[in-house]
Amino acid sequence: MKLLCLSNGHGEDAIAVRICQELQQLPTSPKIAALPIVGEGQAYIDRGIPMIAPTQKMPSGGFVYMDWRQLWRDVQGGLLELLWQQFQAVQAFAAQGGAIIAVGDIVPLFFAWLSGAPYVFVGTAKSEYYLRDEIKSFRSFKRRWEGWSGSVYLPWERWLMSQPRCKAVFPRDSLTAEVLRQWSIPAFDLGNPMMDDLESLTPESVSSPLGWRRDSLTVCLLPGSRTPEAYENWRQIIAAVGGILDGFRDRTVLFLSAIAPSVSLDLLQETLETQGWRSRSTQFSPVKLPIQDATALVFSQGKNQLILTQKAFNDCLQAADFAIAMAGTATEQFVGLGKPAITIPGKGPQFTYAFAEAQSRLLGPSILLVEKPSQVAQSLKYLLKNPDRLQLIAANGPRRMGKPGASHRIAECLVEKLENNS
Template identity: 30%
Template sequence: MRVTLLSNGHGEDTVGATLGEALRSLAPELALQAFPTVDAGEAYERLGVPILGPRRVMPSGGLTAHTLAALLADLRAGFLSMTAAQVRALRRLETDALVVIGDLYALLLSSAVRTRSRFYVQTLVSSYHAGGRSLNRYFMERFSLPERALIRRLVRHTYVRDAPTAALLARYGLPASALGNPMLDPLTAPPEADLALGVPLTPPVVALLPGTRRYAPAALERMLGALERWPEATGLVAWANGALPTLPGWRLEPVGPGWRVVRSATSAHPPRVYLLQHRFAEVLRASQLALGTSGTAHEQAAALGLPVVAFALPPDYTPAFLANQARLLGAALTLAAANPAALAEALQRLWGDPERYRRASEAGRARMGAPGGGEAIARDILRRLAATEPSH
C-alpha cells in the first residue's frame, strides 16, 4: 500500500516525518512518500522518505497570508507558478492513502488528489485560539466554513491537538480525535551530557529559538544583546535555518559539536552563548527558559515546561501572530518589547519569581498535552485503513 504525507510548513514537515517514522515502524510493508508544499522537506530527507513534487521556499517562509508585504514578496518570487506546478503534480499523484498535515491551505491542495482514503492532521487550530479578531488570521485560528465543508467532503477522520478542539468539531458533526500531540514526540530522547560542549551548563540556561525563516539572524542579534545584559545566564541557540548565520559584531568559534558566539570587540560582560545545529531536543532539555521568534518551537518548549519569552519582528513575525500564540499558550508565553533591555528584564523576572515561573511551566504542559501522538495517530490510521469504510 502506498501512503503519501502532504504537509505545508517546517513544523508540519516535522510532524509528518514523526508520523512517517511511526507508520514505517508499525507497518514496514508500506510504501511511504512525502509531498512538502511549503518547506524544503528536510525532515523527510533525514528519514529517507522519497519526496515528490516541485519545491521552492518562498521569501516569507510560509507566512504568505500573514501580511501584505509577505504576499507581495512571494508573488514576485513565483508563488503562483509554483502552486500551479504543485497542483498539476498532485493531480497526477497515485496513492492509496493521503495523510494531510497542516491547515486549510494543505487540505485545499489535497483536493487535487484522487485517493481512496484521506486523513487530516490539523496542527494549527485549537479551541484555545477563541477570541482573536484579526481578519487576516480568520482561516488560521478557526475551523472556518470552507474548511469544515472540505473536511465533510474529503476526510475520513481528523486528528486535532487537544480534546476541547475535538469536541468542537464533534459539535459540527465532524468526527475527530485528540490522541496526543505528535510535535512533542521528537523531544522524548534524553539529552547527551552537557551537549558535549566541554563546559558545565549551570542554570539559568536559556534556549534561543530564532526560527527557520529569513528574519532569524536579525532576531538572534537581539537575543544575544539580551544575554549580554544577563551575564549570569547561558544561551543555547537551536539553529535550524540552514547555513550558519552572519552576525555583525559577532563571530563563531568552533567548540565541540557547535560554535561559541563571541563578541568581535571587547565586552565588559561577554555572554556565554553556544550555537548548535540538529540538536533541538537536547537544547530544550538542557534549558530552563526560552527566548524566541518561532512558532512550533515555542509550543514544544512550553510543552516541556519552559516559560517562553517572545517578541514581534515585523513585517514577518507580527504582533497578530504572537497574540494568537498567547491565546494558545496562556501563561506559558510572556510578550516583551523587541529590544535587548526589555527581553533581559522579562527573562530575569520569570527566573526570579518562583511562583510565576511555576504557573508558566504548568500552563505550557497543560496546554500542549502529552507526547506519543505520532504512534497513536499512526495506529489509528492503520486500523481505519484495515477496516471496511466508505472511501473518498
C-alpha cells in the same frame, strides 16, 4: 495501501515525516510518497521519501498569509503553474487507489478533498486557544468576533473535515478536538507530533569546566530559522542578553543558542563580538558541556558563557530553565516541556507583533510577551520571584502541546481508519 503526504511548510513537512517514520514501523506499513506544497521538502528528501511532483521555493517562503503583497511575487515566480502541476499529480495518485494524509491548514486539506481519494487531516495551524481558554469563554469581544462561526476553524474548513471521505481529523490539542466534535467531525485527541523526538542526548550527570553548574541560570536563545530575519532577531536577543548580564551580576548565566542549519554562524558571531563576547579555546572537551556537539562554538563574557550549536537542539531545550524566543515551532516545543518563554516582536516577515501576540494566546501563561529587549531581564526576575507562576507554566505547557508519542498514535489510528473504509 498507498499513502500520499501533503504538507505546506517546513514545520508541517517535519511533522509529516515523523508520522511517516512511525507508519514505516507498523506491520501493515503503507507505501508512502509525498508532496510538499510549499518549499522543496528537504525533510522528505533526507528520509528518502519519494515525491510525486515538482517542488519549488517561492519568494515569500510560504508566508503569503502574513503579507498578501508577497502573493504577486510568488505568482511571478511560477506559483500558479506549480500548483497546477501538483494538483494533476495528486489526482493521478488518487486515481491509482491511493489515500492522502494532509498536514497543515486548508491548502493541503482542500487538495485532499479535490483529489477524490479518502483522506485524513492533521491540523497544525489552528487551535481554539487562539480564541478561548479551557473554560471555553472567549477572551475578548474581538476574539468572539473572530470566532463568529463557533470555532477557530471556519465553516468551509469544517465542511471539508466532515465529508464522508475524511476518515479522521487530528487537531493539535484537546480543546480543539472537543470543539470540532460538535459538528460530527471525526476528531481524535491523540496529541501533537511537535513534542516527539525531543529527548536530550546529554547525560544528566554532566558537569562543565566552563563555569556551567546545575544551580546556575540557563537560558535558551531561539532566533528562528528564516533568513535574513533570524539575523535581525539575533541582534534583538543579544541586546536582551546584555540586559540579563547587567541585572544578574550575582549569578552565573549560561546561554544555549539553538541555531538552525540554514543560519550562518559567522554572522551571529560578529554580533556577539560587538557586544563583548570572546571565543573560548577549544581545549575543553565538548562532551563536558550540557550539550552533545563537538562543533559547538563557545564564548565567554566574565564568568558567563554562551554556546552556539546547530546540532544539539534537543539538548538546548532540555537543559535551559527559560528561553528568549523569536521563533515559531521551537518556541512551542520549549513551552511544551513546561518551561516559560519570553518573546520579543520582530520586524518579520514571520515573527511580527501580530505573530507574537497570536502565539501568546496559543500558549497562554507560558509566554511573557515584552515590547523591547530591555524588558526581558525584568520579566526574568518576575518569574524567578513567582514560583506559583512557574508551577502554572509547568502544567500549562504539556496541557496545550500534548504528551510525546503522538506520531505513533496518529499513525496507528489513520491506518485503521483508512483500511476499514477502503
